[in-house]
Amino acid sequence: MSQPAPGDDCRHPLLRVEDLRVDFHTRSGTVRALDGIGFELQRGEIMALVGESGSGKSVTAYAIMGILDAAARITSGRIQFGGRDLLTVGEKAMRSIRGRELAIIFQNPRTALNPIRPVGRQIADILLQHGGVTAAQAPRRAVDMLAKVRIPDPERRAAAYPFELSGGMCQRVMIAMALACEPALLIADEPSTGLDITTQAVIMDLVVELVASHNMATLLITHDLALAAEYCSRIAVMHAGHLVELAPTPLLFTMPRHPYTAKLIAAMPGEAGRLDMLAAIPGALPDLRRPDLPACRYAERCERAAADCREAPLLRLTSADGRQIACRHPL
Amino acid sequence: MTIAAFAGIRRFDGTLRHIAYVLAENPVTGFAFAMFSVFVLLAVFGPSLAPYDPLASDTAQALTGPSAAHWFGTDQLGRDIFSRVVVATRLDLGIAVIAVALAFTAGTLLGLAAGYCGGWADRIIGRAVDTIMAFPLFVLAMGIVAALGNSVANIVYATAIINLPIYARLARAEANVRRSAGFIEAARLCGNGETRIVLTQLLPNILPLMMVQVSLTLGYAILNAAGLSFIGLGVRPPTAEWGIMVAEGASNIISGEWWVALFPGLVLMAAVFCFNLMGDGLRDIVDPLRRT
Amino acid sequence: MPAPAVTIAGPTGETLLAATGLRKLYPLAHAAAPWRRRGQRPLLHAVDGVSFAIGRGETVGLVGESGCGKSTLARLVARLIDPTDGSIRFDGAEIGAVPAPRFGRSKQRAAIQMVFQDATDSLNPQFTAFRAIADPLIRLRNLSGSALRARVEEAARLTGLPLELLSRFPHQLSGGQKARVGIARAIAVEPRLLVLDEPTSALDVSVQIVILKLLQELKQRLDLSYLFVSHDLGVVRLLCDRVLVMYLGRIVESGPAAQVFAAPAHPYTQALLSAIPRPGARRSRIALEGEPRSPIDPDPTICRLYGRCARATDLCRSVAPPLRRVAAGHHAACHHAVDATETTQAAPRPLAVGS
Numbered sequence: 001m002s003q004p005a006p007g008d009d010c011r012h013p014l015l016r017v018e019d020l021r022v023d024f025h026t027r028s029g030t031v032r033a034l035d036g037i038g039f040e041l042q043r044g045e046i047m048a049l050v051g052e053s054g055s056g057k058s059v060t061a062y063a064i065m066g067i068l069d070a071a072a073r074i075t076s077g078r079i080q081f082g083g084r085d086l087l088t089v090g091e092k093a094m095r096s097i098r099g100r101e102l103a104i105i106f107q108n109p110r111t112a113l114n115p116i117r118p119v120g121r122q123i124a125d126i127l128l129q130h131g132g133v134t135a136a137q138a139p140r141r142a143v144d145m146l147a148k149v150r151i152p153d154p155e156r157r158a159a160a161y162p163f164e165l166s167g168g169m170c171q172r173v174m175i176a177m178a179l180a181c182e183p184a185l186l187i188a189d190e191p192s193t194g195l196d197i198t199t200q201a202v203i204m205d206l207v208v209e210l211v212a213s214h215n216m217a218t219l220l221i222t223h224d225l226a227l228a229a230e231y232c233s234r235i236a237v238m239h240a241g242h243l244v245e246l247a248p249t250p251l252l253f254t255m256p257r258h259p260y261t262a263k264l265i266a267a268m269p270g271e272a273g274r275l276d277m278l279a280a281i282p283g284a285l286p287d288l289r290r291p292d293l294p295a296c297r298y299a300e301r302c303e304r305a306a307a308d309c310r311e312a313p314l315l316r317l318t319s320a321d322g323r324q325i326a327c328r329h330p331l
Numbered sequence: 332m333t334i335a336a337f338a339g340i341r342r343f344d345g346t347l348r349h350i351a352y353v354l355a356e357n358p359v360t361g362f363a364f365a366m367f368s369v370f371v372l373l374a375v376f377g378p379s380l381a382p383y384d385p386l387a388s389d390t391a392q393a394l395t396g397p398s399a400a401h402w403f404g405t406d407q408l409g410r411d412i413f414s415r416v417v418v419a420t421r422l423d424l425g426i427a428v429i430a431v432a433l434a435f436t437a438g439t440l441l442g443l444a445a446g447y448c449g450g451w452a453d454r455i456i457g458r459a460v461d462t463i464m465a466f467p468l469f470v471l472a473m474g475i476v477a478a479l480g481n482s483v484a485n486i487v488y489a490t491a492i493i494n495l496p497i498y499a500r501l502a503r504a505e506a507n508v509r510r511s512a513g514f515i516e517a518a519r520l521c522g523n524g525e526t527r528i529v530l531t532q533l534l535p536n537i538l539p540l541m542m543v544q545v546s547l548t549l550g551y552a553i554l555n556a557a558g559l560s561f562i563g564l565g566v567r568p569p570t571a572e573w574g575i576m577v578a579e580g581a582s583n584i585i586s587g588e589w590w591v592a593l594f595p596g597l598v599l600m601a602a603v604f605c606f607n608l609m610g611d612g613l614r615d616i617v618d619p620l621r622r623t
Numbered sequence: 624m625p626a627p628a629v630t631i632a633g634p635t636g637e638t639l640l641a642a643t644g645l646r647k648l649y650p651l652a653h654a655a656a657p658w659r660r661r662g663q664r665p666l667l668h669a670v671d672g673v674s675f676a677i678g679r680g681e682t683v684g685l686v687g688e689s690g691c692g693k694s695t696l697a698r699l700v701a702r703l704i705d706p707t708d709g710s711i712r713f714d715g716a717e718i719g720a721v722p723a724p725r726f727g728r729s730k731q732r733a734a735i736q737m738v739f740q741d742a743t744d745s746l747n748p749q750f751t752a753f754r755a756i757a758d759p760l761i762r763l764r765n766l767s768g769s770a771l772r773a774r775v776e777e778a779a780r781l782t783g784l785p786l787e788l789l790s791r792f793p794h795q796l797s798g799g800q801k802a803r804v805g806i807a808r809a810i811a812v813e814p815r816l817l818v819l820d821e822p823t824s825a826l827d828v829s830v831q832i833v834i835l836k837l838l839q840e841l842k843q844r845l846d847l848s849y850l851f852v853s854h855d856l857g858v859v860r861l862l863c864d865r866v867l868v869m870y871l872g873r874i875v876e877s878g879p880a881a882q883v884f885a886a887p888a889h890p891y892t893q894a895l896l897s898a899i900p901r902p903g904a905r906r907s908r909i910a911l912e913g914e915p916r917s918p919i920d921p922d923p924t925i926c927r928l929y930g931r932c933a934r935a936t937d938l939c940r941s942v943a944p945p946l947r948r949v950a951a952g953h954h955a956a957c958h959h960a961v962d963a964t965e966t967t968q969a970a971p972r973p974l975a976v977g978s
Contacts, residue, residue, distance in 0.1 A: 052827050152913065166914065167689075196688035197854060201898035201908060223828065229902030253902050267828055269857035270901055275839055278861070280832040284797075513745030516703055517808070520737055521759035522727040535749040620748060620794055 013040035014217045015064070015185055020077035022059055024069065029289035033059045035241045035297075036314070037077070040322065043184070046211065046218040048228030050264070051238035054285045057221045060238075061187045064219075065104050066094040082184065100130040103178035105207075107190040109170035113162040119173045120146070120158025123180055130181045145176040149206060168199035175207060182214055189221045204231055226270050229253065234322075237261050240285050240297035242314065246324035257330040259302050296327070304329045353615045360615070363608030370602060373420040381414035385571045394588050404590040406579060408569075412591065415571040416598050422572050423602070426483065427552035430490035435545060438495040439534070442502025447510050447529050453503070460496045468493040472555060476564045486565050490552045501544055505537040539618035546610035550603035557599055573599045639848050640700065640735075640816055641676040645709035645719075647695050651919065665919050669695040671872035673709075677816065682842065682849040684863030684880060686856060686895070690915065692872040694820060697852045701737040701818045702726045714815070733763045733812040740821035742801035746793040752779075752804045753789040759812045778811040779803075781844070783837060799830040806837070810845060818850045823858065835862060856899055860884050865952075868892045871918055871927040874946065878953030888955035890932045909933075926958070934959045 022034040034056045041047055049057040062068045064079055066086060079086040082101060086094065106112040114122055123145050124138035133141055139158070146154035149172040162170055171191060178186060188207060192200035208231055211218045222228050228235050229249055236246040237260065245258040256262045266279045283301030286293060294300060294310035302309070309328055316326045354361040373380070383401075389409035397404045403412035445456040463471070475489035509515065510533070518528045557574025559565035566572040568579070573595045580592030647670040670692045677683050687693045698704045700711065702723055711719035718731055726732055736759075739745035746755050756775045760766045766774060776786055782803040793801055802822065809817055819838070823831040835858060842849060853859050859866055859880065866883050868876040868891065876889040887893045890909070897909040911931040921927065926939040938958050946954040949961075 052829065197856070198688060198894055198898045198911060201900070202910060204900075205908065205910075224900065226902055227900040230900040249902070264828075267832055268902075269832075269855075269861055270899060272861060275835060275861040278832050278836075280836070281829040513739045513741060514747040516698075517737070517739065517745045517805075518747075518758065519703060519723075519727060520701065520732075521808075522732050522762035523758070524727060525724060532747055536747070620792070 014043045014081070015041040015219075016078075016080040017060070017064070018078045018080070020060065020063060020079065021075045022056075022063055022068065023073045023075055024071050025073065026071060026289075031288045032293070033072075033241050033288060034063070036316070037238075037241075037243050038316075039236055039243065039246055039324070041185070041217045041219060043217050044212070044215045045234070046208065046220060046232045047234045047236065048220045048222060048232040049236050049238055050222060050225055050228050052223060052285060054240070054288075055238040056241040057238050058189055059241075061104065061189050061219065061221050064185075065098060065102060065187060066091070067098075067104075096130070099126055099183070100181045101184050102187070103181075103183040103185070104187040104189060105171070105174045105178045105191050107193055109167060109174050110162050110165075112174060113170060115162055118159050118161055119165070119170075123158075123173070123177050126177050126180045141180075142176075145180050146173070148179075148210070149173070149176045151176075166199075167195050168203060171195060171199075171203050172206070175203075175210070179210055179214070179216075183216065185217045185219070186211060187219045187221070190223070191220075192227065193222070193224075200227075225264055226268055236324075237264065241288060242297055242326055243324060244298065244326045246322070248323075251323070257325045258298075258327050259304055259331060260298050262331060350616050353612055357612065359608055360612035363605050364612060366601065366605040367609055370420060370424060370605065373417055374424045375421075377417045377421050381411075381417045383411035383414040385410060385415040385418045386569055394583070394591070396588070397590055403594040404588075406576070406591050407583065410569075412576070412594055415576060416573070416595055419571040419573050419576065419595070420598075420602075422483070422566065422570070423553055423556060423574075423599075426487055426490065426556045427549050430487045430552045430556075431494065431545060431548050433487070433491035434494035434548065435498055435541065437491070438498025439502045439537075439541060441495075442499035442504075443506050443529050443533065443537075445499070446503035446506025447525075447533065449507075449510075456499065457503075460499045463492065464496045469555065469558060472559060473562070473564055476559055481564060481567055483566060486556050486559055489559070490555050493555070494548050494552065497544060497548065498541065501541060502537060505540060506533055509533060509536060539614045539620075542613040542617050543610040546606045546608075546613055549606040553599065553602055553606075637679040638676050639679045639681075639714060640850075641712045642700065642719075643674045643710050643712075645670055645673045645696070645699060645711065646707045647692075647699060647704065648707045668872045668918050668921055670699065670706075671918075671921070673869075673872070673874055675867055675874065675877065677848050677850060679815075679848055680842075680846060681865065682851055682863045684859035684866040685850060685852045685869060686854065686859055686866060687869035688854060688895075690871070690918065691869040692918075693852045693869050696869070697737070697818050697820045697850065700816075700850055701735055702732075703737075727762075733759070734815045735818065736809040736812065736814040736816075737818040737820065738805050738809045738822045741825050742798065742805045743793060743825075745805055746801060748793055751790050751792055752784070752796065755793075755804055756789075756808045756811050759808060763812050774811060775807075778807040781810065781841065782807040798826050799833065802826060802830070802834050803837070806834075806841070810841060810847075813845070814847065816848045816850065818852070820852045821854065822851075824853065824855060831858070838862070856884070856895060868895070871915060871921070873927060873956065875928070875957070876953075876955045877946070878950070878955075882950065882953055886961075888949045888953065888960040889957045890934055891928055892955075926956075 018038050020034055020037040024031040024033055037056070037060055039047070049060060051057045059068070063074060064086065068074070074087055077087065086097070089097070113119065120139060120142045123142040127133050127138045127141050128135060131141070143154050143158050146158055151157050151169060151172050157165070162173070165173065191207065192203050195203060204227070207218070220228060220232055232249055234246065234248050235252050237244050237258065239260050245252070245256070245261045252261065253265060256265060263279065263281045267281060269278060272278045281301065286297055286300060295312060295314050296309045299305040299309040306329060312328070314326055315328050316324065318324050354364055387410060392405050392409040393407055395401060395405050401411050401413065403416060406412055441456050441460070445453040472489040472493050475492065476485050479485040479488070515528060515532060518532045523532070556565060557572070557577065560572050560574030561578040566575055568575060576595035577592050577599070580595065583591045646668070649667040649669060650664040651667055652664065673696060675683070685693045685696065695704070699706050702718060705723050706719050709719065710717055713731055713735065716731060718726070718729070721729055753775055756778055757771055760771055760774055775789065779786055779789060784800065784803040784807055788796060788800060796804065805822070822838070823834050826834065838849070839862065841847060851859065851863055863880045865878065866880045867874050868883070868889065870891050876883060876887065876892045883892065884896065887896055891911070894909045894911050913931050916927055916930065924941060924943055926943050929935055929939050932939070934957070936959070942958070944956045944958045946956045947960065949955050
């Protein structure tokens with residue numbers, strides 16, 4: 001059970017990421033995956049991290065959870081959560097925080113579950129480890145969780161293996177596992193990619209309903225801007241390891257300030273009337289191993305780029321209402 | 332096949348460059364290929380390089396140790412061991428290469444048929460291969476040679492048969508995995524018949540893995556031939572063959588004439604070692620996925 | 624029971640491909656009784672009585688969720704698998720009767736080509752891009768030497784693939800480049816009909832747009848017709864002239880794309896469209912309860928959507944609805960299809976209980 005957390009107070013956000021920098025050391029060079037990411041998250045808020053593949057959104061999520069690859073090095077930054085800096089607490093403390101106060105649901109539900117263990121048992125495992133229930137109570141509570149995520153016939157389904165369940169149901173099981181101990185923060189890494197569109201809608205509705213009833217903070221990682229727009233109150237746009245814009249959703253769509261955000265919005269098929277109204281985003285993500293990356297990593301794709309965009313250090317502006325923009329020549 | 336036609340000279344250049352890259356990148360591979368070239372040279376030019384006639388016996392010189400005249404010494408019949416070792420290279424390498432070639436060809440084709448077609452082909456070939464593997468392989472080889480008679484050809488057949496199942500199983504597993512791949516469907520759209528698909532589309536994909544197996548099997552084949560000769564079921568004396576030489580020299584170790592068995596044994600070991608090391612290099616050369 | 628043939632008019636009014644009563648049934652080995660002979664085994668109705676037509680120069684979209692049979696239908700049309708029942712007439716010839724292995728040698732093989740979803744999977748990892756594109760030209764057009772090279776380069780140019788990439792292997796190419804190779808291979812033999820099985824779903828959003836625009840351009844330049852299979856309704860809306868909505872092996876709605884998207888008549892289509900995420904206000908969901916019915920030996924007298932649909936009545940349980948006209952060129956298989964002239968999106972519907 002989560003204790004009353006300092007995140008209840010608006011002045012003390014539940015999660016604060018400051019100047020996070022992460023490098024990956026690979027055979028072909030050092031990938032500077034994250035370069036100064038910072039944002040805050042309040043209790044009960046749903047925020048999206050949106051970007052193309054390779055933008056660093058999953059790396060951010062994994063850094064918060066402490067499950068980065070062995071090749072990753074967090075070179076600077078702080079992740080303040082519940083009064084502690086997650087980057088300094090050490091693995092033992094992280095293991096107790098993970099699952100109990102911090103939870104994550106992954107993209108491919110069937111592969112994220114243990115294929116040779118019935119789903120009810122997997123939920124019970126988490127409850128036993130973190131939830132403070134006895135071995136006798138755990139199976140019953142697991143079935144309760146399954147019912148909570150609206151799996152029909154939960155008693156029977158608790159004995160099923162992941163391969164016997166559909167993709168949507170496996171995702172519900174993952175949600176049940178994530179929420180079993182009522183964490184304060186839920187990270188959803190592309191939870192509906194790979195699911196059918198009707199299932200996707202139902203799953204997202206379920207997640208949103210559950211987090212609202214528990215007043216959880218949620219970080220939604222997705223490449224689908226429309227999905228983020230539908231469910232999140234704030235959207236952070238990431239590009240090549242930079243957080244280029246962060247704004248409340250309606251403002252982001254009516255008044256995007258970063259050129260990349262505007263391009264992303266123009267690329268959404270949902271609102272376009274004809275195919276020629278869709279504009280592709282020119283160029284491609286820069287190779288993050290390059291030693292000569294421009295200061296603004298979008299500069300090489302940007303029509304508005306000027307000399308200072310490449311040379312001068314990236315200008316990050318944060319306004320009082322929490323809006324962020326990382327651009328010298330915003331729209 | 333018109334591979335050369337539309338790939339053009341460019342591909343060949345690229346291939347040579349790729350081979351050079353593979354050999355340079357890993358010194359072990361380069362070393363193994365160098366050793367292999369030495370063995371091939373010995374096999375081809377052996378008889379002309381040997382200083383003495385390998386069959387000429389000179390009992391006056393029997394069992395003399397390594398010296399300037401006889402680098403590896405002489406055996407109990409006074410024959411120069413160095414010459415015999417060099418000349419034996421052709422025989423041993425020949426047996427191994429031909430046996431492996433046979434096993435590879437037959438095993439791969441059977442495995443491909445079993446893995447790609449499934450159904451009855453898979454069942455029948457599977458049972459046949461299982462039957463072979465049910466026997467301890469060396470004992471099976473012994474049995475075949477004993478039944479068919481002591482000759483080099485029979486050693487080759489026996490070695491080929493006992494090494495066939497490995498290729499069949501490997502080919503079958505790989506074919507099975509790939510048979511529902513998109514490029515196989517695409518190949519049908521291009522008008523390829525099923526046989527053509529198996530040979531031109533599927534086979535190149537499994538070759539890299541088979542290459543590693545080829546090099547390992549070459550080592551086994553040599554050991555097999557040597558082993559059979561060691562127990563008297565293979566090449567007959569006075570033919571020079573590493574296994575026989577080790578056998579003949581084994582009894583001399585106790586009496587202190589260590590060189591009779593040691594040198595053939597060392598060369599045998601070097602050959603097997605070299606083949607094993609070549610495996611990765613061969614795969615890297617054949618597999619375009621290794622190209623950057 | 625096969626749905627009645629749906630006649631269409633493409634932009635030139637000429638029918639290129641007409642499928643009637645297509646069925647594809649797979650016998651399943653029963654887990655409990657594996658000795659059951661083929662005739663007695665339960666059957667999976669992957670495609671169950673589909674009739675439609677594709678006109679010359681038309682792009683027909685095929686949408687549906689996983690398990691609806693659209694991939695199977697795509698492969699039936701591309702003649703990679705044989706139909707259990709029904710006919711496929713292409714350019715006047717009955718091609719459904721030719722067994723798939725023999726179809727590779729028929730004249731129509733080059734006329735119907737396919738672009739696959741996962742370009743990585745559909746390109747032989749051991750072949751260069753050149754070889755991949757050249758393969759159909761060698762087998763179907765008997766080209767070689769410089770004529771072959773010229774045609775391959777032309778196909779590459781048409782798809783915007785830089786010529787120096789032709790000597791590369793798939794693992795040396797980016798996602799977008801691999802997609803172009805797949806398309807170049809398909810158009811190299813000058814087909815009339817291209818079946819596209821989710822050609823962009825494995826690509827990044829930005830690359831998707833580029834490839835979609837390329838497909839649009841190629842269609843006009845080369846006078847192609849497309850059967851565009853996709854689960855992404857937004858893309859289908861932009862690219863397709865007509866759309867067919869599939870559910871559990873049957874077409875439940877068909878009609879001009881603009882009309883089906885603006886005023887869907889079938890409850891399943893409505894649920895699909897309401898599930899598309901949109902920025903702005905949260906729309907009220909039209910949710911379908913429960914799980915889809917089993918496609919194994921389905922009861923032919925019950926509507927396939929029965930049990931999940933808010934409009935269900937006793938009629939739905941006793942007679943499976945055929946495709947009925949709801950407006951000009953617009954058909955839906957529902958007893959209670961909403962008149963397509965009403966816009967159903969206007970009135971918000973409450974969330975169905977138990978979603």
